Amino acid sequence: MEMNQYLEMFIEESKEHLQACNDYLLELEKNPGNLEFINEIFRSAHTLKGMSATMGFEDLANLTHQMENVLDAIRNQKVTVTSNVLDVVFMAVDDLEAMVYSIADGGDGKKNVSEVVRLLKQIETGQPVSQEKTTTSDPSAHTGQNERTQSFNDYEQNIIAQSLEQGYSCIECKISLRSDCLLKAARVFMVFDVLEKSGEVIKSNPTTEILEQEAFDQTFTVTVITTESAEAVAAKIMKVSEIEKVETKLIDLGNLRSAQAETAAAVAEEAKGTAESEQVSLKEKKVSKSIRVNIDRLDRLMNLFEELIIDKGRLEQIAKELKHAPLTQTVEHMSRLSGDLQDIILKMRMVPIDTVFNRFPRMVRQLAKDLRKEIDFKIEGAETELDRTVIDEIGDPLVHLIRNGLDHGIESPEVRIAKGKNPAGTLELKAYTSGNHVFIEIKDDGAGINREKVLQKAISKGILSEEDGNSLTDSQVYQLIFSSGFSTADQISDISGRGVGLDVVKHTIESLGGVITIESEPDKGSLFSIQLPMTLSIMTVLLVELENEKYAIPLSSIIETLIINETDILEAHHQKVMEYRGKVVPLVFLKELFKVPLQEKSEEEALYPVVVVKKGEKQIGLVVDSFIGQQEVVLKPLSRYLGDIQAISGATILGDGQVALIIDSNAFFL
Incomplete structure (x- = not known):
């Protein structure tokens, strides 16, 4: 069977399934007990395994199979969902992605995955995961686990039943450490030592591995079989220092079976809800029809x-x-x-735009761990649409802005607490449509941009003089961080601070016909706003004339057209200006800029057509000879042999066969 004809479809569908795995793993980390997320991940992994085996990519199929085993163990409650476990599964997904991209690039999809397979097997057999191979566990992943009665498997139920029949007591101890406890693992060890002298510990929640790693809040639960009374056991535990309180509960056969029945009912109800949601999604899939087009x-x-x-x-x-x-x-x-x-x-x-946005939650999770920061990452407007050409280019600038916000913007939990802030910083990524433009905003509630630090760095690098720096507005100072080689990082890191990046971000966005602006307030945060055209190839323009030459100005940047008298033209700071709606607006004579032959105007002709254009809050008047009218044109890039031509973004062919240059109005704003 010839498989090459199906290769492109396999690659695209594999990428979709891996993205689904990433998304649901992030959700599972927030809600470890949600069976629906595990089922969705398992479904994607199972489909990927079958596809890979059919296409003959055995390494890909084998790794997916091993990941399936871990997911199955989680689904059957043989393995507890922890941050360390998810880190290993994420590592497996990363390797699977690398193998799929290798196939897409013409490779064989082979990769040495022995280490991640070893870790997956370790998890499957219930062994603790090696800490040096994964990142530190996330304490928040286990929050709230102790609030409900522990569930027991069949083996533990048999032990409890036999012990109760022989006259022993089964006591569940809920132990709360003091909030100022520094060595939680040491206190846990001392509690276990006390309990083991009084009887036999049969279960703990969280597990002993998690307790040893201190990946829990202040509370944990231990079940012990003993001949002593609950009061005596509690009194012994309270002798351990830094214990705030101990709550005990006797477990008998009646409430044990009742708790197990409740757990089974909850699992059944969750499974029923999952089945119903699957039926709904199947109905939706039947309604929606689509095909893949290259x-x-x-x-x-x-x-x-x-x-x-x-x-x-x-x-x-x-x-x-x-x-x-x-x-x-x-x-x-x-x-x-x-x-x-x-x-x-x-x-x-x-x-x-969610095709770009959906890669960021995973990236933010890993960066937050690397930086030891708590981040609440929010995405809004992911359904906003952009032209495919713009989508392909905007990913890297957004990656750098997000990394910059996490590293420079949001402070560490200790610093935020000292400032009276929530220890978890908020990073928001938002997209929305306005007119013919799409706006993307990256907002954080961090330290903001330090105006003086930026100014001093710019002066020390010779970007501007000290006198010029003192006259700049806050907005102009913030724009300095887009200068080439500019960085305010105190030390170089893998995340940012190498002095490259933000200038490339600005260049990329402007090459797409977009604009980036910054707003910032000390200790309140920063807002990076990107304005992009919805599409790049076809645009509506205003055609204007300079002598016998025709030029096009994009309609999206025009505020108004007007005609002024020669007497309306004033001069300020060696610059021609005019008064426009209560503001002083600079004038640019396009004839002079483009070196079009000048002709004297008679007194009857001493009128000047002006096109008022904008960039953000700034305005400039472009003086032309006459207006021709509005027209839809096709933007054609200039040949690379021409190089960069000042204030020209491209050209178009008009209906009469003439070529009109398209004016880049953003170039007139400094």
């Missing part, structure tokens, strides 16, 4: 449509010149159809 085909379709737009403009020009009624009507009908076709094609190219 992006190269969409690009080809877009290129053909761009040619159609150019020809449509040419036909409109011919119909206007000939003034032939049937031709004019046909062209108008064609324009309406091409408009509808444009909407469909552009929507086909639009991709939800």
